[in-house]
Amino acid sequence: MNTPQLVVHRDKELMAQAAAARLITKIVDAQASRGSASVVLTGGRNGNGLLAALATAPARDAVDWTRLDLWWGDERFLPEGDPERNVTQAREALLDAVPLDPKRVHAMPASDGPHGSDVDAAAAAYAEELALAAGPENHGPVPTFDVLMLGVGPDTHVASLFPELPAVRETERTVVGVHGAPKPPPTRVSLTLPAIRAAREVWLLAAGEDKAEAAQIALSGAGEIQAPAAGAQGRQRTLWLLDAAAASRLPRALYPPASP
Numbered sequence: 001m002n003t004p005q006l007v008v009h010r011d012k013e014l015m016a017q018a019a020a021a022r023l024i025t026k027i028v029d030a031q032a033s034r035g036s037a038s039v040v041l042t043g044g045r046n047g048n049g050l051l052a053a054l055a056t057a058p059a060r061d062a063v064d065w066t067r068l069d070l071w072w073g074d075e076r077f078l079p080e081g082d083p084e085r086n087v088t089q090a091r092e093a094l095l096d097a098v099p100l101d102p103k104r105v106h107a108m109p110a111s112d113g114p115h116g117s118d119v120d121a122a123a124a125a126y127a128e129e130l131a132l133a134a135g136p137e138n139h140g141p142v143p144t145f146d147v148l149m150l151g152v153g154p155d156t157h158v159a160s161l162f163p164e165l166p167a168v169r170e171t172e173r174t175v176v177g178v179h180g181a182p183k184p185p186p187t188r189v190s191l192t193l194p195a196i197r198a199a200r201e202v203w204l205l206a207a208g209e210d211k212a213e214a215a216q217i218a219l220s221g222a223g224e225i226q227a228p229a230a231g232a233q234g235r236q237r238t239l240w241l242l243d244a245a246a247a248s249r250l251p252r253a254l255y256p257p258a259s260p
């Protein structure tokens, strides 16, 4: 377990731009030291804001997009191309504009895919895809992601791990089907906390007043079953990227001054 580090930005636009710049640097460094990079994307407003900022970032072309593996932390179990799917939104925000290798874009299955409406089979298939991508050096059933990003929900959910639901209690499987999520759609696919904790770095994104209470709860010693964001930690680093509104209920001693 490592202590979360916090970076607070003036507003959500600056937060998205700074996080995009940070991600570019991480990817470039990982490609330089290991040949390729692996990043886990999140859905939601803050995750898509970051991708949109990355699309217009001047340093975007510093990334070798063909040597990047993209995975997802969760997906809304809907038909391919549905505008509410996280992958559809990510494609619109960034992915369609950069030269990715399609074989390295690991979208989670759709509800009209090979597993039909069986979300548990879809989750098991994604777990298998992750296991196949994990080399012996990863010492486990998922690759050691360079960066795994998570949008924090107002109820402290991350990925599709909602407070008190069975998915957040999972300790064995890396990917699970989620039934009865309180946020629509109710059926989802999600990485579990053990899979999330395999990442080198976990970045939690929270911008806006509606995230202030969630940040306060998750960063004040809450348990991960009640506050899933509290259980999201990276092997080497856990970084909370917030705007001033989302940080407004945090003790001032937790973070340095916001960027001007």
Ligand SMILES: O=C1O[C@H](COP(=O)(O)O)[C@@H](O)[C@H](O)[C@H]1O
Residues within 6 Å of the ligand: 042, 043, 044, 045, 046, 047, 073, 074, 075, 076, 086, 150, 151, 152, 153, 154, 158, 159, 160, 183
């Ligand atoms: O439904 C989801 O919500 C969360 C948070 O989204 P936000 O719009 O409140 O920022 C997101 O992290 C997750 O990936 C997504 O499926």
